[in-house]
Amino acid sequence: MGSSSQENNNKLLSRVCELFKSLQKKFRTKVFNIVEKAQEVAKGDPRRIIHSLKVGLALTFVSLFYYFQPLYDGLGVNAMWAVLTVVVVFEFSVGATLGKGVNRMLATLTGGFLAVGAHRMATLSGRRGEPIFIAIFVFIIASTVTFMRFFPTLKARCDYGLSTFILTFSLISVSGYRDNEVLHMAHQRLSTIIIGSCTAIIVCISIWPVRVGEELHNLVCDNIERLGKFLEAFGGEYFEEFECGKSDYYKSFLHGYKSVLDSKNSEETMAQLARWEPSHGGFKFGHPWKQYLKIGTLTRQCAYKIETLQCQLKHSKIQASVELQKKIQEACIKISTESGKSLKELALATKTMTQSKSSNTDIANLRKAVENLKTLLTINQWEEVNLLEITPLAAIASILMEVVQLIENISEVVHELASMAHFNCDDAKVSPKQPCSSKEGPIQSIATMTIEKHEDITFVE
Amino acid sequence: MGSSSQENNNKLLSRVCELFKSLQKKFRTKVFNIVEKAQEVAKGDPRRIIHSLKVGLALTFVSLFYYFQPLYDGLGVNAMWAVLTVVVVFEFSVGATLGKGVNRMLATLTGGFLAVGAHRMATLSGRRGEPIFIAIFVFIIASTVTFMRFFPTLKARCDYGLSTFILTFSLISVSGYRDNEVLHMAHQRLSTIIIGSCTAIIVCISIWPVRVGEELHNLVCDNIERLGKFLEAFGGEYFEEFECGKSDYYKSFLHGYKSVLDSKNSEETMAQLARWEPSHGGFKFGHPWKQYLKIGTLTRQCAYKIETLQCQLKHSKIQASVELQKKIQEACIKISTESGKSLKELALATKTMTQSKSSNTDIANLRKAVENLKTLLTINQWEEVNLLEITPLAAIASILMEVVQLIENISEVVHELASMAHFNCDDAKVSPKQPCSSKEGPIQSIATMTIEKHEDITFVE
Numbered sequence: 001m002g003s004s005s006q007e008n009n010n011k012l013l014s015r016v017c018e019l020f021k022s023l024q025k026k027f028r029t030k031v032f033n034i035v036e037k038a039q040e041v042a043k044g045d046p047r048r049i050i051h052s053l054k055v056g057l058a059l060t061f062v063s064l065f066y067y068f069q070p071l072y073d074g075l076g077v078n079a080m081w082a083v084l085t086v087v088v089v090f091e092f093s094v095g096a097t098l099g100k101g102v103n104r105m106l107a108t109l110t111g112g113f114l115a116v117g118a119h120r121m122a123t124l125s126g127r128r129g130e131p132i133f134i135a136i137f138v139f140i141i142a143s144t145v146t147f148m149r150f151f152p153t154l155k156a157r158c159d160y161g162l163s164t165f166i167l168t169f170s171l172i173s174v175s176g177y178r179d180n181e182v183l184h185m186a187h188q189r190l191s192t193i194i195i196g197s198c199t200a201i202i203v204c205i206s207i208w209p210v211r212v213g214e215e216l217h218n219l220v221c222d223n224i225e226r227l228g229k230f231l232e233a234f235g236g237e238y239f240e241e242f243e244c245g246k247s248d249y250y251k252s253f254l255h256g257y258k259s260v261l262d263s264k265n266s267e268e269t270m271a272q273l274a275r276w277e278p279s280h281g282g283f284k285f286g287h288p289w290k291q292y293l294k295i296g297t298l299t300r301q302c303a304y305k306i307e308t309l310q311c312q313l314k315h316s317k318i319q320a321s322v323e324l325q326k327k328i329q330e331a332c333i334k335i336s337t338e339s340g341k342s343l344k345e346l347a348l349a350t351k352t353m354t355q356s357k358s359s360n361t362d363i364a365n366l367r368k369a370v371e372n373l374k375t376l377l378t379i380n381q382w383e384e385v386n387l388l389e390i391t392p393l394a395a396i397a398s399i400l401m402e403v404v405q406l407i408e409n410i411s412e413v414v415h416e417l418a419s420m421a422h423f424n425c426d427d428a429k430v431s432p433k434q435p436c437s438s439k440e441g442p443i444q445s446i447a448t449m450t451i452e453k454h455e456d457i458t459f460v461e
Numbered sequence: 462m463g464s465s466s467q468e469n470n471n472k473l474l475s476r477v478c479e480l481f482k483s484l485q486k487k488f489r490t491k492v493f494n495i496v497e498k499a500q501e502v503a504k505g506d507p508r509r510i511i512h513s514l515k516v517g518l519a520l521t522f523v524s525l526f527y528y529f530q531p532l533y534d535g536l537g538v539n540a541m542w543a544v545l546t547v548v549v550v551f552e553f554s555v556g557a558t559l560g561k562g563v564n565r566m567l568a569t570l571t572g573g574f575l576a577v578g579a580h581r582m583a584t585l586s587g588r589r590g591e592p593i594f595i596a597i598f599v600f601i602i603a604s605t606v607t608f609m610r611f612f613p614t615l616k617a618r619c620d621y622g623l624s625t626f627i628l629t630f631s632l633i634s635v636s637g638y639r640d641n642e643v644l645h646m647a648h649q650r651l652s653t654i655i656i657g658s659c660t661a662i663i664v665c666i667s668i669w670p671v672r673v674g675e676e677l678h679n680l681v682c683d684n685i686e687r688l689g690k691f692l693e694a695f696g697g698e699y700f701e702e703f704e705c706g707k708s709d710y711y712k713s714f715l716h717g718y719k720s721v722l723d724s725k726n727s728e729e730t731m732a733q734l735a736r737w738e739p740s741h742g743g744f745k746f747g748h749p750w751k752q753y754l755k756i757g758t759l760t761r762q763c764a765y766k767i768e769t770l771q772c773q774l775k776h777s778k779i780q781a782s783v784e785l786q787k788k789i790q791e792a793c794i795k796i797s798t799e800s801g802k803s804l805k806e807l808a809l810a811t812k813t814m815t816q817s818k819s820s821n822t823d824i825a826n827l828r829k830a831v832e833n834l835k836t837l838l839t840i841n842q843w844e845e846v847n848l849l850e851i852t853p854l855a856a857i858a859s860i861l862m863e864v865v866q867l868i869e870n871i872s873e874v875v876h877e878l879a880s881m882a883h884f885n886c887d888d889a890k891v892s893p894k895q896p897c898s899s900k901e902g903p904i905q906s907i908a909t910m911t912i913e914k915h916e917d918i919t920f921v922e
Contacts, residue, residue, distance in 0.1 A: 037612060041608070042608075052608035053604050055604065055627075056604035060596045060599050060603075067592045067596075077538075080632050083628075083632055087628045087631065088628075131528045135521045135524065138520055138521050142517040144513070146513040146516040147502070147503075150502045150509045167544075167549075171541050171544055171545065261765070265723065304769065305768075307765040308769045308860065377849040378849045387838045388835055390855070391858055394851070395855060397852055398853055398855070399769065
């Protein structure tokens, strides 16, 4: 009896030990996975770590208001609005933080002002009528401003402000029914929110600031470069013209353009936020951010074409047996490679904020390549050809010609941006700080020729 | 002297009058514009008006806590958290409101719990050490949780919750330095936030609720229908085969697909929010919302092809003079029209939540049309043809064949959705409430044939 109970105990103990060990193992793998993911997130953009530390710093800084007696006596329990403001206003980029901060401060000012007025009006109706009037005011203001948030212009510019406006109005007008010092309360809320917003803005700007304008500039350039890399790789890859090692190198570029397809929303948000940012680097206050949206739209149109080209890579490739067919194939590779080069050139010039003159010669070369292909296609030597076999090649030729057209359009809007933002010339004879005149460059002739091609572009606002 | 001063006075008066009139006119046009815009916004989606009134109602309702003495005595000045919660939690759709509400309540619970613990630990170090420890805790927690917000999975699921967590932790642990009743404060904050969240959720659900799941369902169906309408119109429009009146009718469909190109973000957000919604109509809890993302991805891929087709409409159209060329043109029109029909059929079946069997015959017809085109292209009678003239036609034929391939893929994933969500059969013999077995339909053979075509789709999470 005793030995069997001890056996049972031993069994139980060993089971508990096993359970504990398996739990420990699971916990270890879980922790390991989290650490791995955190490393991934941090490597993806190391500025994320800095941002997190900045938020911690700003919050610790603002909580000082609670610790210092004189400051606390001034603001009392309302100091918590400052803490709250830092949490909701502090964003990753300077533009977003400034936009939210200013929105919040202005909305608190106007909302508080209106609430004090509403409270004064309501008190005229006596102690009984006051809550009824306040309730009616809150209902009307909240409904109207909520409806205003659906206006596209207001939504893009001050959605956050409108929401803060409703909040401040409701809080102050409703609290006023209890606390007769409405004006005092409105004043305290405004001052704590100003303290919180300014803390967030100052910490955000002064420690390794992330400029959303610069991000947009780089994103647009990178997107153009991605398309360029694809096109440079496409021709050789499709017609299997690469040597063995080279093919692997180029293959890595064949999927990079995918992110361009869905870039519209982020570009629009960034352009909206960039307007809040003060002058920095080559980006002056009033930099033509809307022009980046134009470039982005054309880049996406080009990416849609490239998506169609990319599909051709998956299909069975044609065997270029006939002599003329081989020539056309060569012309297609030429167009593809030249297109890629000129896009990369444009991207580089924009990124370094210079007005590249070589892009004009690039486009001249592209046109020559297209003319060459057209001439080849016009020659009537197609007796031996099976049209089903040549259809994919014809499709590629046709899409490539459209891509060239789009590249001319992109080049034009990039040139417009360069002249609007006074980019420097890369010509050695011109002083590097002197902006080029845009009216004279040979690219202008291309610009006027292609101006009708992208008139159906629509933008935010 | 007197008359000249009177003359001056008259001049001044008339100027003031003019200024006043012009201001009045400007004000009128401004008001008129705003009213016009408001009408536009309301007509765009009349539910916006209802939403605005619902927000007003919920806020008025929650402000009752201030008016009734017994409730006020229980919650005191902290009742304002309920007002604040309604403003920030109340969203347009049930899914978004529920998601935010639950996130906010859980985050307040955990954040408050942790803050009370942190406060207890800090008090152990005495009056002097307490603020230092609290500051260190706030810094660590705020930095860590801010960093966690960059994790893609957490960002998609509970970004709002993480932000509320930081807020609650900072507020309660910092306030604790002044107010020794930390536990009481945490409790009050939690209960007011529960009151606010529940008010918002109840009002949002009980009065004309907008279900984001239903919105996603309709959006995906509408997008497929838009592509269908384009394809039905494209063939006739490109080859100018329409009679005069018909062309105008179809022209209106040629731009409707544009919104499909940028639908990715909104679809992903909607699918994320739809998971929060309780069962309603044909959408049970656990409805396969992710499947809609698959359909959306394929629809967009089809839209990219259509964008390339649409570009061809702008270019000079080919003149079909040669007999065979005319035949190919007919085959292209046939494919385009049939594609359009089968997409519209798929959209209608999905919208009405039925498993359409006619879509199988549609796809069989489509395949026949493609085979017919291929046969025509194989015949070697191309001596008289200028290939430059026929290139656009070849491109269109090639893209249309790819579109057919994509339609097969879309049909397959739509069929998967129908079987996962137990859509009803439209077959008259089957009871309308009985789900079809998906394993037997002839479409399955198409499914297995095309399964390898869209394996490179990536989804959120």
